[in-house]
Amino acid sequence: MSQLALLGGSKTIPFEHNDMFKWPIVNKAMEDAALQVLRDGNMSGTDITRKFEKAYCAWTGHQNALGFCNGTAALLAAMYGVGVGAGDEIICPSITYWASDVQAIALGAAVVFADIDPVTLCIDPKDIEKRITKRTKAIMVVHYLGYPADMDEIMAIARKHGLKVIEDTSHAHGALYKGRQVGTIGDVEATSMMAGKSLAIGEGGMLATNDRDIYERAILLAHYERSGDLTIPEYIRISGLPLMGMKGRMHQISSAVGIEQLKKYPAEMTEIDKAMNYFWDGIEDLPGLYSHRPPKDSGSTKGGWYACRGIYKKEEIGLPLNVFCDALTAEGLQGISPGCNNALHRHPLFFDVDVFHAGKPSVEVFRTPEDRPLRELSADLPVSEGIQDRVFSLPWFKHFRKDLLDLYIAAVRKVVENRSELAHLPEKKNPGAWMLSRRR
Numbered sequence: 001m002s003q004l005a006l007l008g009g010s011k012t013i014p015f016e017h018n019d020m021f022k023w024p025i026v027n028k029a030m031e032d033a034a035l036q037v038l039r040d041g042n043m044s045g046t047d048i049t050r051k052f053e054k055a056y057c058a059w060t061g062h063q064n065a066l067g068f069c070n071g072t073a074a075l076l077a078a079m080y081g082v083g084v085g086a087g088d089e090i091i092c093p094s095i096t097y098w099a100s101d102v103q104a105i106a107l108g109a110a111v112v113f114a115d116i117d118p119v120t121l122c123i124d125p126k127d128i129e130k131r132i133t134k135r136t137k138a139i140m141v142v143h144y145l146g147y148p149a150d151m152d153e154i155m156a157i158a159r160k161h162g163l164k165v166i167e168d169t170s171h172a173h174g175a176l177y178k179g180r181q182v183g184t185i186g187d188v189e190a191t192s193m194m195a196g197k198s199l200a201i202g203e204g205g206m207l208a209t210n211d212r213d214i215y216e217r218a219i220l221l222a223h224y225e226r227s228g229d230l231t232i233p234e235y236i237r238i239s240g241l242p243l244m245g246m247k248g249r250m251h252q253i254s255s256a257v258g259i260e261q262l263k264k265y266p267a268e269m270t271e272i273d274k275a276m277n278y279f280w281d282g283i284e285d286l287p288g289l290y291s292h293r294p295p296k297d298s299g300s301t302k303g304g305w306y307a308c309r310g311i312y313k314k315e316e317i318g319l320p321l322n323v324f325c326d327a328l329t330a331e332g333l334q335g336i337s338p339g340c341n342n343a344l345h346r347h348p349l350f351f352d353v354d355v356f357h358a359g360k361p362s363v364e365v366f367r368t369p370e371d372r373p374l375r376e377l378s379a380d381l382p383v384s385e386g387i388q389d390r391v392f393s394l395p396w397f398k399h400f401r402k403d404l405l406d407l408y409i410a411a412v413r414k415v416v417e418n419r420s421e422l423a424h425l426p427e428k429k430n431p432g433a434w435m436l437s438r439r440r
């Protein structure tokens with residue numbers, strides 16, 4: 001008789017354990033810092049934000065950082081900063097959150113999609129060059145779900161073709177690529193620090209770069225109150241009003257919380273890394289399950305393991321992904337579900353939506369009939385097309401608690417070892433989602 005909880009057996013983890021996942025962890029220093037801003041009536045200044053930017057630079061090694069109201073705005077500013085504009089193309093992986101690239105359309109540019117690598121789930125360097133045209137301005141790299149993208153290959157391609165590289169580090173705060181912190185390798189980093197992310201400060205974003213020109217262009221775009229920081233004469237001449245009529249400033253409660261959060265984040269990252277690696281070490285010998293983490297001796301790490309997922313090979317385990325996830329959830333495991341972000345190239349916005357009421361698709365406004373069609377440039381993305389049935393979300397442990405982790409490992413082993421009993425359950429294709437589901 002079956003012991004699997006999905007078939008009526010008892011749960012491996014029958015008790016509540018939400019505290020294992022609660023995020024961010026708010027300490028007294030964060031609370032005090034936020035209250036102080038409120039009491040001082042200092043919500044809209046820039047003094048605390050500037051301190052946070054300094055702390056951020058000290059952490060990453062960047063020369064310039066600029067706080068934003070959110071990651072979406074920071075990424076728009078990074079695109080503007082590297083010179084993305086009317087008629088340009090940026091190359092972006094199809095599997096990411098929309099705010100890695102939709103902003104390009106507001107700049108009059110178009111997005112060309114590249115496929116992802118099935119192991120890293122980040123942009124596949126081998127799939128970039130065939131999509132480069134004379135309009136290509138930049139490559140948008142996303143260190144997806146915390147896995148550092150293959151920066152050596154990407155930088156070599158970018159330098160060969162004279163392209164800029166933007167790193168979207170929203171999933172990978174503190175992750176290392178061959179010993180170097182992600183975000184410091186390309187021309188500019190832009191990141192989200194909204195409450196669900198690893199480095200969570202509330203709503204907030206950051207742009208960071210060693211390139212003074214990019215930094216000053218980001219100020220011009222959305223930080224009219226910082227005109228006094230500009231040094232480039234032409235930029236001083238046109239300063240004073242934000243060039244796209246936008247305000248990008250960070251709320252100072254977020255900055256104050258960020259200063260405190262950054263002090264403890266490295267220790268939290270270490271604890272998460274220990275818990276996640278322990279969990280994977282306990283299950284990776286099982287058929288069809290592969291961790292999404294860099295090899296141990298590579299010098300690369302996953303930072304805070306944001307929205308971590310595992311890779312699933314149905315042909316090896318012999319069980320549909322939805323049944324596997326249902327069986328684990330029935331055992332009392334939290335945070336298990338199939339899939340990840342939808343493939344963006346499936347959305348009409350990148351091909352035929354007339355956002356600007358120009359009488360033609362917005363991405364076509366500055367293109368000519370001689371340009372290679374966007375649908376052709378973004379064609380042939382087999383890994384992105386099939387990804388929803390190849391990955392599943394994992395519990396994102398915030399603490400190393402051996403007893404509980406051992407139960408999680410035991411539950412996965414129980415399901416896999418008894419999987420033949422689940423063979424009669426029907427396969428359901430996972431539809432995917434434009435957002436990663438919000439997890440506790």
Ligand SMILES: *Cc1c(COP(=O)(O)O)cnc(C)c1O
Pocket residue numbers: 070071072073075096097099100142168170171191192193194204205
């Ligand atoms: C969250 C996220 C963003 C956008 O950041 P917000 O702070 O929500 O505006 C951009 N890119 C990626 C990959 C993200 O996950």
